Amino acid sequence: MEDDVGFREFVEARLVRLSRVAYLLTGRHHDAEDLLQAALVKVAARWRRVAATGDPEAYVRRVMYNERILSWRRWRRQVVQPAEGVPEMGPTADGADGVVSRILLERALARLTWRQRAVLVLRFFEDLSVAETAAVLGCSIGTVKSQTSHALGRLRTLAPELAELMTEPMEVARERVEGNAR
Known part of the structure; x- marks a missing residue:
């Protein structure tokens, strides 16, 4: 129960910054939301150990980068072409x-x-x-x-x-x- 409270407080305090990082990594809002959610689910399961590291935000960022790399590898054949007419x-x-x-x-x-x-x-x-x-x-x-x-x-x-x-x-x-x- 105490872990849940600590995790919630962490997420509330860092959500905006982590959301921006996720958006910069993905380039699309819905992909950023999915990436951040997947990372937070993984971190929530290990919150006690993550909180003990002293820098849980760095751990969450690392999980997000690793998750993004996995998704890039899964979809590397899909070519994303930005819209023309800048x-x-x-x-x-x-x-x-x-x-x-x-x-x-x-x-x-x-x-x-x-x-x-x-x-x-x-x-x-x-x-x-x-x-x-x-x-x-x-x-x-x-x-x-x-x-x-x-x-x-x-x-x-x-x-x-x-x-x-x-x-x-x-x-x-x-x-x-x-x-x-x-």
Whole structure:
């Protein structure tokens, strides 16, 4: 019973952040909900041990990344093509530029490999170090560095309109892209 209360409190406190991470990993709201639910079901069954680690959020993120990797492997033959006709970016005063940036970023992320997408989410959204990212993904530090480089290069090719997001300080870029998602 005490475990149930602790788990509920954890989920209530971290739900928004974990939902955003799930969305960034999947690119679609219903897939993000499914991913987060699957991860939380697994964590709930082991909550006592997870809570004892001292960092249950990191454990949940790891479960989400592993679940997402499994789903990518299951469906790797299915090719996801983003919709064509990306709106042109122009100066606006109504905040629509953040929405357009978010759409462009989502479409570009959808065209990356699962590992490239996961590395970018961990490194730049979660603000994890190279070593922490390697630990979460179960790969070497060199792999994280190379995948980050390849992913950023591919983003520059896929969505050159996002170049300014890749050169701004991370907090400013994150606020601009997330600002309209809240």
